[in-house]
Amino acid sequence: xxxxxxxxxxxxxxxxxxxxxxxxxxxxxxxxxxxxxxxxxxxxxxxxxxxxxxxxxxxxxxxxxxxxxxxxxxxxxxxxxxxxxxxxxxxxxxxxxxxxxxxxxxxxxxxxxxxxxxxxxxxxxxxxxxxxxxxxxxxxxxxxxxxxxxxxxxxxxxxxxxxxxxxxxxxxxxxxxxxxxxxxxxxxxxxxxxxxxxxxxxxxxxxxxxxxxxxxxxxxxxxxxxxxxxxxxxxxxxxxxxxxxxxxxxxxxxxxxxxxxxxxxxxxxxxxxxxxxxxxxxxxxxxxxxxxxxxxxxxxxxxxxxxxxxxxxxxxxxxxxxxxxxxxxxxxxxx
Numbered sequence: 001x002x003x004x005x006x007x008x009x010x011x012x013x014x015x016x017x018x019x020x021x022x023x024x025x026x027x028x029x030x031x032x033x034x035x036x037x038x039x040x041x042x043x044x045x046x047x048x049x050x051x052x053x054x055x056x057x058x059x060x061x062x063x064x065x066x067x068x069x070x071x072x073x074x075x076x077x078x079x080x081x082x083x084x085x086x087x088x089x090x091x092x093x094x095x096x097x098x099x100x101x102x103x104x105x106x107x108x109x110x111x112x113x114x115x116x117x118x119x120x121x122x123x124x125x126x127x128x129x130x131x132x133x134x135x136x137x138x139x140x141x142x143x144x145x146x147x148x149x150x151x152x153x154x155x156x157x158x159x160x161x162x163x164x165x166x167x168x169x170x171x172x173x174x175x176x177x178x179x180x181x182x183x184x185x186x187x188x189x190x191x192x193x194x195x196x197x198x199x200x201x202x203x204x205x206x207x208x209x210x211x212x213x214x215x216x217x218x219x220x221x222x223x224x225x226x227x228x229x230x231x232x233x234x235x236x237x238x239x240x241x242x243x244x245x246x247x248x249x250x251x252x253x254x255x256x257x258x259x260x261x262x263x264x265x266x267x268x269x270x271x272x273x274x275x276x277x278x279x280x281x282x283x284x285x286x287x288x289x290x291x292x293x294x295x296x297x298x299x300x301x302x303x304x305x306x307x308x309x310x311x312x313x314x315x316x317x318x319x320x321x322x323x324x325x326x327x328x329x330x331x332x333x334x335x
Contacts, residue, residue: 006281009274013288017067020292024066024299025059057193065192065200065256066298066312067291070263072204072253074290076246077264078271078283079211082222083242084151090264091250094135094150094243095157096128100254101185102161102168103127108181109172120184121199121255128251131157132244139240150243187258187313189298196256207249208287214242215279222277260313262320263290269327293319 026037032051040047040055047055073091080089091097106112107123138153165185172178217238220228225235254260267290268282275281294316301315 004274006275006285009271009285010288013285013292017288017292017295020295020299021063021067024063024295024302025055027299027303028054028059030054061194061197062189062192062298063295064197065189066294068197068200068204069189069253069257069260070290070292070294071287072200072208072249072290073260073263074267074286074293075208075211075283076250076253077290078268078279078286079214079218079242079246080264081268082218082279083239083246085222085224086148086151087269088265089151090262091246091253092158092259092261092264094154094247094250095131095161096135096247096250097254097259098158098161098165099131100124100128100251101259102164103130104184104255104258105165105168105181108184109168109177111173111177121196124255125199125251127161128247128254131161132247132251135247136240136244139236139243150239183311184258186311187260187316188301188311189257190311192256200252200256203252204249207245207252210245211242211249212283214238215283218242218279218283219277222279258311258313260294261317262324263293263316266320266324266327267293269324273327 022034022037025041026032026034030050032040032054036047036051037055040051041060044052044056076091077089080091080093081087083089084093086093101124103126104120104124106127107120112119112123134157135150135153139150165181169178169181172181217228217233220231220233221235221238221242228235228238268286271282271286271289275285294312297315297319298312301310301312304310
């Protein structure tokens with residue numbers, strides 16, 4: 001695939017993201033003209049009350065959450081592929097997503113979700129934080145661990161989390177709680193509001209911005225520990241810090257969206273083909289395209305299937321799996 005200039009790719013992605021956001025705001029059970037949608041965004045006080053309520057109270061928070069989650073997962077996927085030097089690395093590989101799932105499912109099945117508006121997101125973030133701290137404790141006490149071992153630890157933590165989730169679901173006292181837990185595990189942005197935006201905004205923006213600033217260290221780590229060391233990078237310290245921040249960003253994203261697959265796997269691969277492996281270009285573009293991808297799949301999940309309920313995570317997997325397979329086959333054919 002021919003390379004294109006990073007600023008051109010970023011400009012195209014930014015324009016497409018703006019267009020996708022406007023279309024998403026206009027579509028739904030109540031369809032709005034694009035001109036009316038833009039007018040309500042620019043001047044909500046002058047717009048019809050129903051239009052302003054639909055956009056500002058229901059659709060805009062959902063679109064912003066989709067952007068934040070997509071940018072977070074794509075950025076973390078890019079970082080983990082460099083740090084672990086594994087093209088299949090993605091945000092869930094360290095077990096953080098699974099930890100968030102345990103927290104959320106526990107909150108739902110034990111009846112805590114209805115006691116507070118932020119019950120499920122807060123419980124999910126606590127679960128993610130517990131796994132993050134456990135992983136960092138292992139990395140601190142065993143400084144000789146390589147990238148492959150870190151991946152195996154993540155797989156083990158995910159398996160443990162899966163077992164706990166099965167126990168919680170099997171012992172739920174109400175079938176409605178089981179359905180709610182399964183719906184969350186599939187990943188969805190239904191009923192996202194400004195409280196969810198507030199919960200995710202700061203940790204994702206701060207964490208992703210910090211990751212952007214480590215692009216030189218990521219370039220060195222992607223080439224291997226020996227080359228990184230000779231380039232002046234403290235390999236263990238950098239890996240520890242990068243995985244810690246990436247895990248916290250993942251926890252914040254999963255806490256408001258549930259488990260969303262393939263964003264952190266497909267987007268970095270596709271952007272690497274477009275602009276190369278330099279993380280100064282790759283990270284910001286992956287964040288932009290990740291946000292675009294999530295807005296598009298959420299719009300499709302919300303509008304394309306009529307009365308059938310399809311979660312955002314399901315559409316992401318339906319789109320991401322064949323795209324990733326095509327990218328793998330393309331790379332193998334090129335090799």
